[in-house]
Amino acid sequence: MDITEGEGALSTEIRNILMSGGVDDPVGESERILAESRDLELTDMREKAVSMARSRASGIPLGYVLGRQRFMGVEIEVNPGVLIPRSETELLGWEAVARLREARGGHGLGARVIDMCCGSGNLACGIAHAVPGAEVWASDLMEDCAVLAMRNAKRLGLGGRIHIASGDLFKPLAAMGASGCDVIVCNPPYISSHRLTRDRQDLLNHEPRQAFDGGPYGLSIYQRLVHDAASFLVTGGWLLLELGVGQASSLELLLQRSGYYDRIELVPDPQGEPRVAAARRGPAITGGH
Numbered sequence: 001m002d003i004t005e006g007e008g009a010l011s012t013e014i015r016n017i018l019m020s021g022g023v024d025d026p027v028g029e030s031e032r033i034l035a036e037s038r039d040l041e042l043t044d045m046r047e048k049a050v051s052m053a054r055s056r057a058s059g060i061p062l063g064y065v066l067g068r069q070r071f072m073g074v075e076i077e078v079n080p081g082v083l084i085p086r087s088e089t090e091l092l093g094w095e096a097v098a099r100l101r102e103a104r105g106g107h108g109l110g111a112r113v114i115d116m117c118c119g120s121g122n123l124a125c126g127i128a129h130a131v132p133g134a135e136v137w138a139s140d141l142m143e144d145c146a147v148l149a150m151r152n153a154k155r156l157g158l159g160g161r162i163h164i165a166s167g168d169l170f171k172p173l174a175a176m177g178a179s180g181c182d183v184i185v186c187n188p189p190y191i192s193s194h195r196l197t198r199d200r201q202d203l204l205n206h207e208p209r210q211a212f213d214g215g216p217y218g219l220s221i222y223q224r225l226v227h228d229a230a231s232f233l234v235t236g237g238w239l240l241l242e243l244g245v246g247q248a249s250s251l252e253l254l255l256q257r258s259g260y261y262d263r264i265e266l267v268p269d270p271q272g273e274p275r276v277a278a279a280r281r282g283p284a285i286t287g288g289h
Contacts, residue, residue: 006042010034013046014053021057029062036066072126077152082145085122088269089187092242092276093123095267096185097130099238099278103182109133114178114232116169116186116225117141121149121162123185128158136162137178139169169221170228184229187242188221222251226279230260233281241277248274255279 011030018026033056037048056065063069063084068077071085072093078084096113104111108131115124118138128136140146146166153162165172222241229239239261243251248266255264255277262282266274 006046007034010042010046010049014049017050017053017057021059023056029056032062032066069120069122071122072130074125074129074156076120076122076125077148077155078120079148082142082148083119085120088275089123089242090126091267091269092185092187092240093126093130095276095278096123096127096183096238096240099240100127100131100134100183103236104131104133107131107133111135111183112137112178112181114138114170114173114181114184114229116184116229117188117221118149118164119145119187121145121152121164123187124149124162124164125152125156125158127185128153128161129156134161137173137176137181138162138164139167139172141168142166169224170232173232179232180234181232182234182237183240184233184238185240186221186225186229188225219247219250219254222254226254226258226260230258230281235281235283237281239279239281241279243275243277245273245275248277251277 011034014030014033015026018029023029030053033049033052034045036052037045040048052065056062061084063078064080067079068075069085070076072090076085100108100111100113111131111134113124113127113134113136115121115127115136115138118124118140121138124136124138128134138146138149140149143166146164150159150162150164153159153164163176163178165176170178225241226239233239241251252264252266255261260282261279263280265278267276267278269275
């Protein structure tokens with residue numbers, strides 16, 4: 001059997017393993033798994049690929065199996081204990097890029113960005129890669145996330161423009177001089193504690209609860225972000241928040257009542273569901289209650 005025939009047989013074997021585990025896209029995922037081991041001899045290639053396929057078929061997310069996830073055109077390293085970047089979060093990232101370019105030009109010279117609840121650093125790295133003139137500050141409550149985010153930034157050659165700290169929301173960033181920002185992005189935990197014990201319990205099988213649990217109504221961090229972000233934005237700067245399905249009205253009302261923002265937009269995903277809330281910092285603080 002030559003190499004081509006061997007790969008073909010192995011590809012079929014991998015697809016069958018994935019199908020037996022109920023994987024939604026066995027063809028696409030089998031190709032990604034095979035790509036991880038093509039530099040090995042056929043016997044070793046099969047051993048590695050079959051092991052990865054069995055892990056995936058057992059329910060382990062593909063990002064953890066591969067050790068990385070592609071996001072906004074860059075490869076982000078991921079590991080258990082840190083949320084795997086979702087494709088829907090790219091909507092938030094590209095919305096930030098568009099507003100930075102509008103404010104600062106194509107290269108975003110002088111742009112300043114905060115990525116709050118940064119996780120693996122996927123948004124910080126994706127935005128910095130797409131906007132070469134941007135400087136980014138990122139933070140996460142979990143120290144493991146901050147360490148991984150910095151590793152991703154350095155591996156992608158972005159370490160000189162991305163500053164990362166661990167701590168409670170904006171507190172560590174204030175000490176680093178993060179202020180006067182054009183854009184603040186955040187993909188916070190936004191699933192209610194109640195849903196995580198019922199219809200969304202599956203999310204906790206492999207990924208950390210703190211990445212999903214948004215409190216009793218899924219709005220706990222939003223309530224603090226809406227208030228605290230205002231002092232870090234320039235007048236006309238944007239607060240961009242990912243939101244869960246069905247949360248648009250509640251978050252829009254929260255932003256309106258704060259009095260800090262003079263324009264609020266809801267950005268839909270390709271299915272027409274609002275998944276990003278964009279709020280423009282007004283010229284003066286009129287709220288705060």
